[in-house]
Amino acid sequence: MKSSHVVIIFLWVFALPLIMLMIREYLARKKDGTISNNNIFVSAGAGFIGNFCDALGIGSFAVITPILRATKNVDDRVLPGTLNAGCAVSVAIQGTVWMSDIGIETKTLVVTLICSVIGGFLGAFVVTKLDRNKVRVVMGVAFVIVAFILLSKQLGFFPNIGGEANGFHGTKLAAFAVLMGCFAALMNAGIGMYAPAMALCALMGLNLSYAFPLAAGGCCAMMPTAGIRSIVAKAIDIKVAMWMFLGSIPGVLIAALIVKSMPLTVLTWLVIFVLLYTSASMILAAKQNKGAGDHSAATEPSAE
Template identity: 40%
Template sequence: MPDVTTPGAAPPGRRTRWPLLLGLGFGIDFLDTLGIGSFATTTTALKLGKLVKDEDIPGTLNTGHALPTLLEAVLYITVIRVELVTLVSMLAAGAIGAWFGAGIVSRLPRRKIQLGMAVALLVTAVFITLRQLEVFPPGGEALALSGVALLIGVTANLVLGALATLGIGNYAPSMAVVSLLGMNPTAAFPIMMGSAALILPAAAVRFVRSGRYDKPTAIAMTLGGIPGVLVAAFIVKSLSLDAVRWLVVAVLLYTSVLMWLSARNEARAGGLNLATS
């Protein structure tokens, strides 16, 4: 008998675990709003809990996090007043990079990019830490870029937008770019969330049309994620500048380790040696 399951519907015989999924949505989007990211944590939770078929995970996390990510962008753009030209330029660069860069970066060695990014984030975390400990001059507090700094920022966001199509998150790298350019670290939040908000809904629409997602899980994660975003955004808004800088260091270190482990696992799966490949 042919499969007549409605696209996006849960597989027959599997009950949707609403309390668990609502809690996951809250927790994951809470962390996402702090800059931790949501894709790696969502993928891990869905796989370990066997909540969704593996082939439906990409569509489920894109559809489930689309609205919370839009809310994150609106909140941060409203609350953190990054200068308009800087904000629009960076967001446009990220969107253009994601749109036109997909075909280019898809041919690049993902594992080597992850390793390079892991090292770059680690170095940036050390640099910011030395600033915090006053070994180096303190970081900047600007909410605008101009001239060469703006050109560097736009170029960096263009590259990060393209790399996002490989599944390499842009949150921690965006934090690194903003900090190294001497901006207030809180400026990273509207830039990185705004970039994600331009990319994620478009991807979600494609998955909905194809039916390659788990609809009940996506709905539950959206409903749980929205209050998670609101709570976390209030916390970030209330943090001192010093506390935000330490938060950035924590995110950079976490993401650096995550990328290195991911690259190592891919190398092992392919029978490669990280030291020689």
């Protein structure tokens, strides 16, 4: 079996259980009257736009978060879980559409994906325990990092030349896999995985063509894991996540199958400025509410 087939199977093994759990949770919340009254058109539109941009290489969280916050369509406390659950399936679709034969060593691929699963779960476990203000601070800092990565790419500082290695062994493999696991954990806070994966591949001499399958596999291991954990912990707005998921499907397919590529320089600069603004607003909101008795624990029912 080709390594690309391994990754595609891996993507859907994690994505399908999340889809089933989301549908069950959505119907249960709707039946007992505890579902939120957030706007489905805003949610679907955010999923469409964000995942359209993600398929073109900008990232989804960086685009969706400002939309949801500007429209006040989701509580900040449940934002990380909602993003991960709502965008997880689009990564599986991207991987299925674009994955070609990878050529990476099976051992490196498997060990890296396993570490991504572990990192994603541990990161989700931590983030779902945070109160609203801590979520704001963590995501605010994360978005500054994302903006820095995008800025580095725009200014040409981002590493874009990899090596010829098709895998690692021993200590180097352990270091690579652990770092990819850390990237998966940080995705819970809004840091995308593709750009850091490209940088790591370049720095460690791995062929850059392997960055996408590794990142896609890691994302689709981490995001459903984080989404499921968030549903169990009640740290998600299931209505927003469900409609983001539905909106993401045409967004990804149009970008991947019809548009395929487009000039993104101006849009990327816009995303950088929006990210910095969103980061500042989240950190400022956390600072303003610190003394206002906002101690919402992650285990409390969300505003759904």
